[in-house]
Amino acid sequence: MEKFERLISTAIPLPTENVDTDQIIPARFLKATNKQGFGDNVFRDWRYHKDGSINTNFVLNNTMYNGSILVAGNNFGCGSSREHAAWALAGYGFKVIISSFFADIFKGNALNNGILPVQVSEDCLKTLLQLIKENPETQIDIDLQNQVLQIVGNVIVEKFEIDTYKKLCLLNGYDDIDYLLSNKDKIVAYEQEHQF
C-alpha cells in the first residue's frame, strides 16, 4: 500500500447525502477479477446518461472543479460492502474523502486502499462546500501526522479522529495482512484452546 502523510489539493464538492456504493460503482461493473479499471466507471450513472452521453450537470464533468479530494454529503459509502467502490475512487485519483459521516464498511475499505476518510463536523462540511462553491481554487491541506484539516490561507482548522493503528498503517504503508501474519503463533494457540 502507498504511504500517506500529507496532501494539499483542491477539492470536488458532492453535497448529496447517503451516497451508496451502488452509485459509486454500479453492480454491472463488478464482473472484473482484478482491481484495475474501476476508476473509469466511478459514479458511472451520474456521469453519463443512459445513451452514453455526458451528463454535464454532474460535478465530475464540471471542469471548474478538480483535485484529489472529494467533499461529500452525510453518510457517504452506505450500502453494499463492495470494495470495488474504494478501487473506483482510488482509480479515479481520489486520495481523501471528506464527509460528516461515513458508513462502516466503506470506511474500512477506503483505509485498506490508501484513501483517507476524514470525518468533520456538519458545520465544517457546510463551510467547506460553501468555500469550494465560491472559489473552486480553494486548497485543502490534510495533515495526517497531526490529524489536522486546514483551508490554505484561511483561519479554518479542524482536528479529525483516526484510529491510532490505522494511522500508523497509512503513514508507513503497512497493511493488516502483514500484522496478522506476524501474530500466527497467537492465532494457533487460540485455536488449540477454543474448539468451537
Place this chain on the structure above:
Amino acid sequence: MAKTLFDKVWDKHVVDTIKDGPQIVYIDKHLIHEVTSPQAFNELSERTIPIFRPQQIVATADHNTPTVDQHLPVKDTLSRNQLKQLTENCSRNNIELYGLGHEYNGIVHVIGPELGITQPGMTIVCGDSHTSTHGAFGTIAFGIGTSQVAQVFASQCLLMNKPKKLRVNVHGKLKKGVLPKDVILYIIAKLGTNSGTGYFCEYAGNVFEEMSMEGRMTVCNMSIEMGARGGMIAPDETTFEYVKGRKFAPKGADFDKKVAYWKTLKTDQDAVFDLEYSFDAADIEPMITYGTNPGMGIKISEAIPSLDDASFEKSLAYMNFQKGEKLLNKPINYVFIGSCTNSRIEDFRVAANYVKGKQKAPNVHAWLVPGSQQVAKQIKEEGLETIFIAAGFKLRQPGCSACLAMNDDKIPEGEYCVSTSNRNFEGRQGQGARTILASPLVAASTAVAGKIINVLEEPSTLELV
C-alpha cells in the same frame, strides 16, 4: 460484569488486543462467492501466502448467475469467467464449493443456515454486507470488503475495533398481515439509514421471540440498512430446533453439549447498551418504500412526507413521486419475490397462500426466485409450485437475481418494481429502475392486483397469514 449477547460471543473470539488499536478477532466460518473473492485470491497468490484454514471456508455461486437454463454454459463472458475463477480458486485451495447446479447451491445467506453451517455463538464473515442475516442464530456475522476477505484467507482472523451496542425492542402483538419484513422496514423508517453506524444491534422483545427462524433472518438481514454492522437475536428453542439435524449441525451428544452452551448466550439482566429503542408492535402496518434508500418507508396507507431537502427531492424525482402523494392504487408492472431477505420457504408459503385461487394481473411480470436449490425443491414438494403455475406465475432458478441485477434479471428503465429485496438504491435493479421494497405478502398482492393495494383491508387474505 454483566454482558450482552454480543459481548459474550465477541469476547470469546478475541485472540489479542493491540494497545490503543483494534483487536484480533477469530473467525469461525468464512463464506465466499464469485464477485468479491477473486481479487483476494490474487492478492494471496501474488504474495505467496497460503490459505490458512480452507476447511472453514464455504463457497457458492450466486451474485452473477443466470436464473434460467442453469444447465447450459453461462452466456455472459465476464460472468462465466468470474465463475470459472471461483471454481479454479476453490479447487486449487481445497475449498468446498457449491457451484451452479449443485444440490446445495443458492444465495450465500440462504444456504449457510439451511445446511447447518450457521450455528449460535459463532463468528461468520462474508464479502457481502447482508452477512448480518446469520445473526438470527445469535451469531456475530457481518459483511467485509475484499481486503478483509484476503486477511481471513491468510489468518482466519480480522483486525476489528469492538463496535458499540444497540438494542431494539419490539413488544406487543403484531396485526395480522404484518410480516417480519414490515417490522424491519418500520424500524429503519423510524431510525434512519445511519442510526446504527458503529453499532452492533440486538433485537429483543416478544415479537422476535415469537418469530420463526426465517422471520428472524429477514430482520437481521436488513440491519445493515440502518447502518449497523450486524444484528443478533438470542438463540432459543426455536433456534435449536431449526439447527438440529441439518447437514453440518453437530449430532447426538455433541449437539446436546452445544445446546447447553448456546443456552448461555443471552444478554444478562443488568447489561448496559450504548443506545436503546423500543417500539410497540401494534403500531406496525404493512410497509412500502417510496424513495431511494431503505429508510424512506411508510405504512402502505400513508402519504409520502413533505420535506424540504435537496437529497430527499432528488430521490423523489428519481422515483417520479410527489410529496404528499399516496402509493395505493399505483399501477405496477414488475414484482420480484426473492433475495436473501425473502426467498426462504416461508416467504413462498405466504405468497402461495395469497395467490391460491387468484390470477396474476396481465400487466405484471412477476419473478419468483427461490433462495436455494433446497428451497426450490421444497416449493415443489409442498405443492406451492402448482399453485403458482395455476395463478399464472413461473418460478425461476435460485440466485441473487434482480436484487442487484448483475445477471440478465434487470427491471427496465423507468418501471416500478415491488420487490422483497433489501435495497431500493438508484439503479439497483437495473439502470433507471424504480424499486419499492415490501413484504412477500404485499408483493404477491401487487402481482395479483397489478397495483399497490392495502392487504390489511382484504379480510380473505388475513385468514391465510
